[in-house]
Amino acid sequence: MTTEQQQLTDIRNQIDEIDRQIQVLIGERAKCAQKVADIKTQGGKVDAVFYRPEREAQVLRAVKERNDSVLPDESMAKLFREIMSACLALEQPVTVAYLGPEGSYSHASVLKQFGSSVVAHPVSTIEAVFEAVEKGEANYGLVPVENSSEGVVKSSQNELMRTRLKVSGEVEMEIHHCLMSQSLEHAQIKKVVAHQQALGQCEQWIKNHLPGAEVEAVESNALAAKMAQADATLAAIASEEAAQLYQLNILDRHIEDYHDNNTKFWVVGKDITQPSGLDKTSLIISIHNKAGALLDVLECFSKRNINMTRIISRPSTEKTWDYVFFIDVIGHKDDANLKEALDEVETKSAFYKLLGSFPVSPL
Template sequence: MSLDKLRAQIDEIDREILRLLNERVRLAAQIGHVKLKEGAEIYVAKREEEVLQKLAAQNQGPLTEQAIRAIYREIMSAAIALEKTTVIAYLGPEATFTHQAALKKFGAMLNYMPLPNITDVFIAVEKGEADYGVIPIENSTEGAVFHSLDMLVESDLKIVAQIFLDIQHNLISRSKLEEITKVYSKDQALGQCRRWLHQNLPNAVCLEAESTARAVEIARDNPGTAAIASSLAAELYGVPIVAPNIQDKADNTTRFLVIGRQPSGPLGEGRDK
């Protein structure tokens, strides 16, 4: 079959996909109106996970389950955005791993509110300034995030869902590896890359930054300086990745919680494969 004919088939399929996407969103909007009338939550983690698992089971490829989840995450995000203005508070600033976890759960179409600390995330949700909050709760290497645990005990907010995020640390710098003399990041990130740093940058000084995103800002503005952060942070601040995936343990996973004013039934597992 010729290239023109193949492209014509793709154009026809795209038109049908677009029609069906809009039909799906219209139906989702109708569901949203019913929920608003009944005072029900727009976002239901259990239902979301059921839909994603069903789609994954029906998928015959060549798209992977991860690809299917990513595509439908954005479809659902667009639908929620049309149903109701939804604000997600998270432990900021932008491009931190908590931001990445929030995007993984809610998609790019909602409104995001970065906040400087975990307490502020709880307060924003309690006051209704945000509909949901995303906070770190546990890392497979570093253990529990005690501030989050303390706030959960003190607050009346409910756990709505959980998110598992594979943490991939990257060395980010405008300088070459051999030119780097300082490395900035959060203390947890520095700890999770300790062995790699010892082997590859034994003479570099490791310094703590208030966030991984702030570390990238410092690396961007100072020659001979690097940051340990996510690929999202590297992209946002326009700083190259010198060495990817430098975490000492391949199975470095952080669990995050979505908190809200109302429970959402059994937790959506959110363990994306």
């Protein structure tokens, strides 16, 4: 055996021993997860909450803070995300409804937030995501709320106005679109299909590269990929994962008009999330029709040095030329300073709805 072969053999033996130790420790962690489940269900409890987003956020932040290895912080956190997902599945399988079918960006965001041990439950519309959670068919739902280039997702906004569900988590995904088809040539493409948001994000690219093609909006990008699988004259806009899943040829990558293209997703459910130490709170308000009304509301936050990260207006469905505002601020609703601000906002608003508080995502 050469010196190089001996060195490699020694290192591989070290790796084998380290893997053995890692496996033993993961097994010990799994036992602890089972003990947690036993404690939560003792006495026949049936309403125990197993998924605690604030606890998971704290664990993942700690993983990143203590990471001093050659692995990047994000990679280390993703490894622990999967360990936590498998352990949670031992306590209670978690079902999450999302805009399907499999292979959509919503599906990818479910896996990012909950790990691959989640029970992903695809439905056909955003409205059906909320309905599945409200009816108890899923523990949580995950919906897109805003894209960095195309703005808000109106159907999600509509449901957030209507529902009694709470926002309990936030996921941000980089979105890089691919053009895919059974065909291998652009000349054979007669129609491009995708979700309306994706078509908007790729509008200029389509005009420049497929000027003669018809454009059709469908319920999801993954559905578009399924349609393209059945018709070689169609091209879908979707993810690389969708191309692999539906066995399509990728004709072009990164076709989004703005390459800094991100979509924000929210987790919705029936549970109220406890403080994690670094949180956001979201609310919806409408204001009285008088001079300075919006300024009066915003001063409730500014005078307490509360950072507002987002404010979006949209027409009210109740009254012509009236508007509602979606507002995000830093902090948890139970933080004394923010609680005081929210109480004051409610007194100054014509309509007030607290959507929930949730951890700032560590991933």
